[in-house]
Amino acid sequence: MNAPLPVTIAERAARQAEVVQALSAVLPAHALLWRDEQTQPYECDGLTAYRQRPLVVALPEDEAQVCAVLRSCHRLKVPVVARGAGTGLSGGAMPHPLGVTLGLAKFNRIVAVDPLARTARVQCGVRNLAISEAAAPHGLYYAPDPSSQIACTIGGNVAENSGGVHCLKYGLTLHNVLRVRGFTVEGDPIEFGSEALDAPGLDLLTVMVGSEGMLAVVTEVTVKLTPKPQLARCIMASFDDLRRAGDAVAALIASGIIPAGLEMMDKPMTAAVEDFVHAGYDLAAEAILLCESDGTPEEVAEEIERMIAVLRASGATGIEVSESETQRLRFWSGRKNAFPASGRISPDYMCMDSTIPRKRLADVLLAIQAMEQKYGLRCANVFHAGDGNLHPLILYDANDPDQLARCEQFGADILETSVAMGGTVTGEHGVGVEKLNSMCVQFSPEEREQMLALKRAFDPQGLLNPGKVIPTLQRCAEYGRMHVKRGVLAFPDLERF
Numbered sequence: 368m369n370a371p372l373p374v375t376i377a378e379r380a381a382r383q384a385e386v387v388q389a390l391s392a393v394l395p396a397h398a399l400l401w402r403d404e405q406t407q408p409y410e411c412d413g414l415t416a417y418r419q420r421p422l423v424v425a426l427p428e429d430e431a432q433v434c435a436v437l438r439s440c441h442r443l444k445v446p447v448v449a450r451g452a453g454t455g456l457s458g459g460a461m462p463h464p465l466g467v468t469l470g471l472a473k474f475n476r477i478v479a480v481d482p483l484a485r486t487a488r489v490q491c492g493v494r495n496l497a498i499s500e501a502a503a504p505h506g507l508y509y510a511p512d513p514s515s516q517i518a519c520t521i522g523g524n525v526a527e528n529s530g531g532v533h534c535l536k537y538g539l540t541l542h543n544v545l546r547v548r549g550f551t552v553e554g555d556p557i558e559f560g561s562e563a564l565d566a567p568g569l570d571l572l573t574v575m576v577g578s579e580g581m582l583a584v585v586t587e588v589t590v591k592l593t594p595k596p597q598l599a600r601c602i603m604a605s606f607d608d609l610r611r612a613g614d615a616v617a618a619l620i621a622s623g624i625i626p627a628g629l630e631m632m633d634k635p636m637t638a639a640v641e642d643f644v645h646a647g648y649d650l651a652a653e654a655i656l657l658c659e660s661d662g663t664p665e666e667v668a669e670e671i672e673r674m675i676a677v678l679r680a681s682g683a684t685g686i687e688v689s690e691s692e693t694q695r696l697r698f699w700s701g702r703k704n705a706f707p708a709s710g711r712i713s714p715d716y717m718c719m720d721s722t723i724p725r726k727r728l729a730d731v732l733l734a735i736q737a738m739e740q741k742y743g744l745r746c747a748n749v750f751h752a753g754d755g756n757l758h759p760l761i762l763y764d765a766n767d768p769d770q771l772a773r774c775e776q777f778g779a780d781i782l783e784t785s786v787a788m789g790g791t792v793t794g795e796h797g798v799g800v801e802k803l804n805s806m807c808v809q810f811s812p813e814e815r816e817q818m819l820a821l822k823r824a825f826d827p828q829g830l831l832n833p834g835k836v837i838p839t840l841q842r843c844a845e846y847g848r849m850h851v852k853r854g855v856l857a858f859p860d861l862e863r864f
C-alpha cells in the first residue's frame with residue numbers, strides 16, 4: 368500500500384508549502400497540521416495494516432470553513448479525504464500521500480431533537496451513541512448500533528451505510544436517515560432527502576449513503592429516532608456443531624420471526640471474549656447464538672417461547688434466557704467487545720466483512736476452517752448471523768511481511784468464496800482500499816463503469832477520496848492475471864478480465 372510517491376521529496380515539500388499557504392488563508396493556524404509528528408495520528412483508520420501520511424490535515428470548525436477548504440483544494444487540484452473518527456475497517460479514511468485529510472471531529476453538535484417528529488438533526492462528527500444519549504430523555508433512540516458506536520461518527524456511518532446488532536429488525540443507516548446536507552468537491556452546498564417520507568426528484572440520498580466519501584462531504588444529517596422498547600430479553604443458545612448453529616439461524620428467519628438481534632460467535636471467539644469480559648458464554652460450545660426479542664412484555668414472552676422452540680428443534684444443546692437487564696447487557700457485552708478481545712490473543716487482526724445467503728452460513732464457516740490450514744493462520748468468527756453478514760477476524764502478526772501477505776490472500780479467499788455462494792464482498796464496512804481487488808470479482812466491467820460514471824458526475828476530476836472503492840479496468844486486469852497464476856479460486860467467469 369505504501370507505494371513510492373510519483374514525486375520527489377523536494378516536490379512533495381513544495382506542494383505541501385503551497386497547500387499550507389492556501390489553507391492558511393481560510394483556516395486558523397491551530398486548524399492546520401502538516402508536520403510529521405502532527406499528521407502521524409491520521410496515517411490509518413481501523414485497518415492498521417495500511418498506513419500513509421497525508422500532505423496536510425485540515426480541521427474546519429464550521430460549514431463556511433469546509434466550503435473554503437474544498438474550494439482551495441479544488442482550485443489547486445488537491446485530493447481530499449474526509450475523516451470522521453477513523454474507526455473504519457476498510458481503509459476508507461486512509462490518507463492520500465499528496466492530499467488533504469479533512470478531519471470533521473469538530474462538527475460534534477446535536478442541532479435539534481424533535482420528539483414529536485421523532486427526528487434528530489446532528490452535525491456529521493456527532494458520535495453514534497451520543498444521538499441515542501440525547502434522545503433518551505424522550506424515550507427514543509437511534510437504532511443502528513455499530514459495535515464502535517461509542518466512537519464512530521454519524522458522518523462515517525452515512526458514508527459506510529453502517530449496520531449493527533439491531534439492524535436486522537430496524538434497518539441499516541440507509542433506512543434511518545432522512546436527509547443529508549453537505550458540500551460538493553467544488554465547495555457548493557447540497558442537500559438530499561427531506562424530513563418527509565419521500566422527497567421530490569431523483570433519490571440522491573440513497574446514492575450518498577454508502578458512497579464512502581467519494582461523492583461529497585456531508586456536514587449535517589437528519590436521522591429517524593425509534594421509541595425505546597418496553598422490554599428486551601436475550602437468549603444465549605449453545606450448539607455443539609457449526610452446521611447446526613448456522614441452520615438454526617436460517618430456521619429462525621424462515622419461521623417468520625425477525626429477532627431484534629441475531630448474532631453468532633464460534634468457539635475461538637467465545638474463548639477470547641470470555642477471558643476479557645466474563646459474559647457468561649458456554650465455552651464448551653462450538654458456536655453460540657445470541658437472539659434478542661424486544662417489544663411489550665407480552666410480545667417478548669410470546670416471541671421468546673417461539674424462538675426457544677425453533678432453537679431446540681434445530682439442535683441447541685443449551686439455552687439460557689436473560690432474567691434481568693444486567694444479564695442481557697452482559698450477554699451483549701461479549702459480542703460488543705469481540706474485536707478488542709481479539710487483541711489479547713494475537714498481535715494483529717484483519718476483520719473481513721462479507722455477506723452470504725443465510726442458508727450458506729455453515730458452508731462458509733467450514734470453508735473458512737479449511738482456509739486456516741491452507742494459509743497457516745488462525746481465524747475467529749463473530750457476526751450478524753441474521754443478516755448473513757460475516758466478520759471473520761484473521762489473526763496475524765503485522766511485523767511479519769509473510770504473515771501479512773498470507774492474511775491478505777486468506778481475506779480475498781473468504782470474500783470471493785462469499786461471492787461464489789451468492790453473497791457480496793461487503794456487508795457494512797465498505798470497500799475502501801481493502802476490497803478493491805474483490806470488487807473485480809463481484810462486478811462486471813460494465814457495472815464498474817456505471818459506478819465510475821456516477822463518480823465522475825459528482826467529481827469529474829476524481830479529487831474526493833481517489834483510488835478507493837471502484838477498481839480501474841487495469842487493476843482488475845492485473846488482478847485477474849495474478850488470480851489465475853495463484854489459482855486461489857477457479858472462477859468460471861475470470862475470462863472477462
Ligand SMILES: Cc1cc2nc3c(=O)[nH]c(=O)nc-3n(C[C@H](O)[C@H](O)[C@H](O)COP(=O)(O)OP(=O)(O)OC[C@H]3O[C@@H](n4cnc5c(N)ncnc54)[C@H](O)[C@@H]3O)c2cc1C
Nearest residue numbers: 451452453454455459513514520522523526529530580585
Ligand atoms: C471495534 C470496531 C467495531 C466496529 N463495528 C462495526 C459494526 O458493528 N458495524 C459497522 O457497520 N461498522 C463497524 N465498524 C466500522 C466503523 O466503525 C464504521 O464503518 C463507522 O461508520 C466509521 O465511522 P468513522 O466516523 O470512524 O468514519 P471514518 O473511519 O473516519 O471514515 C469512514 C469513511 O467515511 C468517509 N467519511 C467520514 N466522514 C464523512 C463525512 N462527513 N462526509 C463524507 N464522507 C465521510 C471517509 O472518507 C471514509 O471513507 C467497527 C469498527 C471498529 C474499530
